[in-house]
Amino acid sequence: MLSNSSKYALKAVLYLGINSSEEKKVLSKEISDRTNIPKAYLSKILQPLSRHHIVSSVRGPGGGFYLSKENRAVPLIDIIHIIDGDHRLTSCLLSLKECNAEHPCPLHDLVGDTKVRFVKNLEGTTVEDLVADIEAGRSFLPL
Amino acid sequence: MLSNSSKYALKAVLYLGINSSEEKKVLSKEISDRTNIPKAYLSKILQPLSRHHIVSSVRGPGGGFYLSKENRAVPLIDIIHIIDGDHRLTSCLLSLKECNAEHPCPLHDLVGDTKVRFVKNLEGTTVEDLVADIEAGRSFLPL
DNA sequence: TCTTTTTTATGATATTTATCATATTCTAGG
DNA sequence: CCTAGAATATGATAAATATCATAAAAAAGA
Numbered sequence: 132m133l134s135n136s137s138k139y140a141l142k143a144v145l146y147l148g149i150n151s152s153e154e155k156k157v158l159s160k161e162i163s164d165r166t167n168i169p170k171a172y173l174s175k176i177l178q179p180l181s182r183h184h185i186v187s188s189v190r191g192p193g194g195g196f197y198l199s200k201e202n203r204a205v206p207l208i209d210i211i212h213i214i215d216g217d218h219r220l221t222s223c224l225l226s227l228k229e230c231n232a233e234h235p236c237p238l239h240d241l242v243g244d245t246k247v248r249f250v251k252n253l254e255g256t257t258v259e260d261l262v263a264d265i266e267a268g269r270s271f272l273p274l
Numbered sequence: 275m276l277s278n279s280s281k282y283a284l285k286a287v288l289y290l291g292i293n294s295s296e297e298k299k300v301l302s303k304e305i306s307d308r309t310n311i312p313k314a315y316l317s318k319i320l321q322p323l324s325r326h327h328i329v330s331s332v333r334g335p336g337g338g339f340y341l342s343k344e345n346r347a348v349p350l351i352d353i354i355h356i357i358d359g360d361h362r363l364t365s366c367l368l369s370l371k372e373c374n375a376e377h378p379c380p381l382h383d384l385v386g387d388t389k390v391r392f393v394k395n396l397e398g399t400t401v402e403d404l405v406a407d408i409e410a411g412r413s414f415l416p417l
Numbered sequence: 418t419c420t421t422t423t424t425t426a427t428g429a430t431a432t433t434t435a436t437c438a439t440a441t442t443c444t445a446g447g
Numbered sequence: 448c449c450t451a452g453a454a455t456a457t458g459a460t461a462a463a464t465a466t467c468a469t470a471a472a473a474a475a476g477a
Binding site for chain 1 (some may be wrong): 421422423424425426
Binding site (some may be wrong): 277278279312314315316318332333334335336337 | 434435436437439440442443444445446
């Protein structure tokens, strides 16, 4: 469903959503320590996120990672697409190119709209939505 | 979601569902040729399926693989469990051990019951159900 | 401009998954 | 009981993913 890497990406972004701001930047080492994501691996994941403006970063002393207002408005699906590409989530259960609603593979109706709805949820939910849930105690920050 | 191996397993079982019977056994080579599953890899997948009585097999001249009446009544989830284990399908989206409905991770409600329902469908659907769909033209056999 | 702090980039290793190859066991038939 | 046809078992290789390590670039401050 999701690769390890995109799970880590989501965790890291959520950590920044809760613990960072333009004024309070966070070191990758801190994210790594608190979330138990291996340090060097995390760095490799943060790079494309930074390049694609999912997270913000400044280097040098006093630098670090943080989420800007714009970053917080990013839909979750973008994070997954950047890390996993856009095929992994949407492809047919049997990885058949020719499978669709009009010409369904045998498993097609077993997933039915469930996967479609899940993807729609990922498109319609932003980072700040999840941060709000965590801050309201409706879910917990994965550490 | 599903490993390559369990996709192959499902395809192979469906091929047998359509093309085999107690009287008409099928060589692994034929399955491989028709479904484009690599021959040696397919053999490795058929072995645990045979051991767990998901498919039937006899060796020696005139032998091969086939589905018995009992094999056809096997729910799909069994095939996936044998190949992938039972964690891959049911685990939390972020692979968090502590995630559940009362203590949900931030993504929990995005999947919501959709995954639960999918698994229920896999439990409630048998090989013969899918074979019937294919034979009735409601879906196609993946070749 | 030098040093330190931090991200960014690149490359190396390890682990898992997928694939290939071959030897072994079983069974039917001559 | 010998031979050939098949599944079964085991081990080797390749490719993808995850992880580790280090060097380079940028930015701030002295």
